[in-house]
Amino acid sequence: MVVEPRVKDFICTTAHPVGCAQNVKNQIEYVKSKGAVKSDNAPKKVLVIGASTGYGLASRIAVAFGYGADTLGVMFEKESNGRRTATAGFYNNRAFEEEAHKAGLYAKSINGDAFSVEIKEQVIETIKADMGKIDMIVYSLAAPRRTTPDGTKYTSVLKTVGEEYTNKTLVLKDNTITDAHITAANDDEINATIKVMGGEDWIDWMQALSDARVLADNVITVAYSYIGPKITFPIYAEGSIGQAKKDLYKSADIINEKFPNIKAKIAINKALVTQSSAAIPIVPLYITLLYKVMKEKGLHEGCIEQMQRLFMDKILDDTQVDDNGFIRMDDWEMRDDVQEVVAEHWDTVNNDNVKDIADIDGYWEDFYNMFGFKIDGVDYSADVDIM
Ligand code: NAD
Numbered sequence: 001m002v003v004e005p006r007v008k009d010f011i012c013t014t015a016h017p018v019g020c021a022q023n024v025k026n027q028i029e030y031v032k033s034k035g036a037v038k039s040d041n042a043p044k045k046v047l048v049i050g051a052s053t054g055y056g057l058a059s060r061i062a063v064a065f066g067y068g069a070d071t072l073g074v075m076f077e078k079e080s081n082g083r084r085t086a087t088a089g090f091y092n093n094r095a096f097e098e099e100a101h102k103a104g105l106y107a108k109s110i111n112g113d114a115f116s117v118e119i120k121e122q123v124i125e126t127i128k129a130d131m132g133k134i135d136m137i138v139y140s141l142a143a144p145r146r147t148t149p150d151g152t153k154y155t156s157v158l159k160t161v162g163e164e165y166t167n168k169t170l171v172l173k174d175n176t177i178t179d180a181h182i183t184a185a186n187d188d189e190i191n192a193t194i195k196v197m198g199g200e201d202w203i204d205w206m207q208a209l210s211d212a213r214v215l216a217d218n219v220i221t222v223a224y225s226y227i228g229p230k231i232t233f234p235i236y237a238e239g240s241i242g243q244a245k246k247d248l249y250k251s252a253d254i255i256n257e258k259f260p261n262i263k264a265k266i267a268i269n270k271a272l273v274t275q276s277s278a279a280i281p282i283v284p285l286y287i288t289l290l291y292k293v294m295k296e297k298g299l300h301e302g303c304i305e306q307m308q309r310l311f312m313d314k315i316l317d318d319t320q321v322d323d324n325g326f327i328r329m330d331d332w333e334m335r336d337d338v339q340e341v342v343a344e345h346w347d348t349v350n351n352d353n354v355k356d357i358a359d360i361d362g363y364w365e366d367f368y369n370m371f372g373f374k375i376d377g378v379d380y381s382a383d384v385d386i387m
Pocket of ligand 1: 049050051052053054055056057074075076077089112113114115140141142143144224225226268269270271272273274275276277
């Protein structure tokens with residue numbers, strides 16, 4: 001079948017198997033080009049929860065090809081039924097496993113709901129059978145809903161807290177600027193968002209792994225968050241998702257207190273185009289303005305550059321944290337000289353100048369690349385096996 005992109009709102013409903021594989025190979029080459037980690041303490045057996053796309057996939061690639069680590073991945077992806085393509089994460093994951101095996105690394109993946117008790121048990125059985133003990137856990141889930149062990153279903157929302165909020169946004173279907181009006185979440189919606197994107201499930205994972213005695217004596221676990229500039233505060237840091245992230249920070253403290261052999265860390269990552277961030281109102285416009293400035297200054301990074309830098313330069317060094325104990329991978333994004341220009345452009349951006357001051361092409365390039373499209377060297381006119 002010849003596979004073409006089919007874009008609907010902020011998602012592409014098709015994915016290209018060869019393009020996704022090439023994307024993964026390119027990320028692996030990037031990590032290899034930077035060299036292996038020098039530390040003897042580098043983790044060797046890593047569990048990545050949310051391993052198939054975005055920051056989780058890049059984390060897995062960084063630890064596998066930077067530390068030489070064996071990896072077990074957990075993801076929630078759809079296989080192809082022969083008529084529709086699989087999801088991008090499915091193809092990414094398969095390509096990752098193939099490349100890891102070629103490099104002599106253990107790599108297995110479990111496709112299912114990471115929030116469930118069953119998948120936690122399956123992971124533990126696999127660790128016991130294949131890995132013995134693990135020494136790092138990356139928690140990189142971005143999910144719209146969660147069913148808790150008692151069977152209750154929660155759906156997260158992307159809303160403000162308190163006041164409603166109106167600001168500019170980029171209409172992705174025609175690249176125009178319009179106003180986005182974001183309503184305030186009610187208490188139930190805030191609580192549901194905390195249930196889905198907060199830290200309760202992260203703690204559950206640590207408890208389950210600890211009870212099963214599959215953790216090494218010194219374990220690092222890391223979860224990701226975003227802070228960003230004032231422009232995005234109402235929708236992100238101070239919005240419903242921000243409340244969930246505050247819960248994630250508290251959960252890191254709980255893990256550190258409860259499990260003496262686990263060091264729980266929070267990395268604040270850069271705003272990037274991923275399947276999750278594309279769904280947040282206002283953020284895509286901020287990202288296009290940010291990309292433009294960071295590219296002009298030679299500071300731009302994608303998921304793999306961020307994660308290579310996190311795992312090779314920062315996470316093993318406990319001194320590389322801010323006053324809150326966070327690892328700041330948004331250090332370049334938040335530089336004054338970057339944010340001053342972005343804020344200026346935010347005030348002036350309109351339909352006439354958006355193409356000049358916002359990196360619309362860069363946004364769409366990243367967007368298509370996520371689904372395996374518009375990747376250099378891939379023949380998109382060729383018939384491909386979508387299974
Ligand atoms: P993403 O959508 O690219 O990846 C999400 C991953 O979670 C995928 O591997 C998916 O298969 C998996 N997943 C989702 N639901 C699951 C479930 N129920 N069971 C098992 N796996 C499941 O998202 P991302 O942008 O890489 O986000 C990862 C983390 O990074 C999130 O915590 C997010 O808040 C954070 N973060 C993202 C950005 C950004 O700009 N994208 C910036 C800073 C921090």
